[in-house]
Amino acid sequence: MSASQPETVPCQYRTGETLGSGPYAIVKVAIHIKTGQYYACKIINKKLIEGGEYMVRDEIAVLKQISSGHPNIVTLYDYFETAQNLYLCFDLCTGGELFDTIWDRGQYTEADAADLVRTILEAVKYIHDCGIVHRNLKPENLLFRSDPERTSEIMIADFGMSRVMPDSKFSMFTEMCGAPSYMAPEILKKTGYGKPVDVWAMGVITYFLLAGDPPFDGDSQKQEIEAIIAGDYRFEPEEYWNNVSDTARSFVSSCLTVNPDIRPTAAEALQHPWLTAEVPHCVEKD
Ligand code: ADP
Ligand code: MG
Secondary structure, three states: OOOOOEEOOOOOEEEEEEEEEOOOOOEEEEOOOOOOOEEEEEEEEEEOOOOOOHHHHHHHHHHHHOOOOOOEEEEEEEEEEOOOEEEEEEEOOOOOOOHHHHHHHOOOOOHHHHHHHHHHHHHHHHHHHHHHHHOOOOHHHEEEEEOOOOOEEEEOOOOOOOOOOOOOOOOOOOOOOOHHHHHOHHHHHOOEEOOOOHHHHHHHHHHHHHOOOOOOOOOEEEEEEHHHHHHOOOOOHHHHHHHOOOOHHHHHHHOOOEEEOOOOHHHHHHHHHHHHHOOOOOOOOO
């Protein structure tokens, strides 16, 4: 790993190459000077999030609660701040984003997709069991620990939008958040939402893995939103789907159930035959 132009992060780290960036944060390789250990350091500019510091505090609170609790969730190792920035140090995932792996591969085989989805869903179930909703599951936030070919190494990252669900059965969120393409209908309809939004996102991700393209699109964002609210998607084009079994399609359809009250929970989705089959399903050929 090249550490071109290293700069000194206050305290104990030296930063290196940039791993990724978003509107408020830049993520860089960070080397712990004393131990030589590598981390991924998310550097958040306080000026850019003015008034939104509570979101980072929520991210830290959530990570403190769940970090180290599951092998497929990134661990927060350290946290500190200066007058300008907030710094969050995670275990370094060197295998890149699932997003890039899908683009490189075109589409996943059904067996690999099922392995990957099962692993991610088990981590989602763990998060939900802890009373947390992630709210921003998408292939850009799913990282491979070291090798993009090893499905068991997939890690859920970016808890920047995640929240602790209040205990009350009736409490729900209404704010719009996440990436539009992965947003569940109930987020867009502003009718109140909770954990089922993560299962919807898993449906979108599974579709994307199997087809190499997302399920909802349109000429405009308005059309895309209308399609999501109506649950209007098709297993098309034919040539992308003709090698995909009915069981896999049924799994996608169950996660993309428009009504969140009857959408399966993460635990229920894990019991779907597509994920429990020992031998992966495949399309019968004549
Ligand atoms: P944002 O809120 O800006 O989306 P993320 O936490 O998703 O912040 O990080 C942005 C990008 O940085 C990720 O999509 C990924 O490419 C990279 N990244 C984040 N965390 C890590 C990590 N632990 N290891 C390697 N790369 C990471
Ligand atoms: Mg992100």
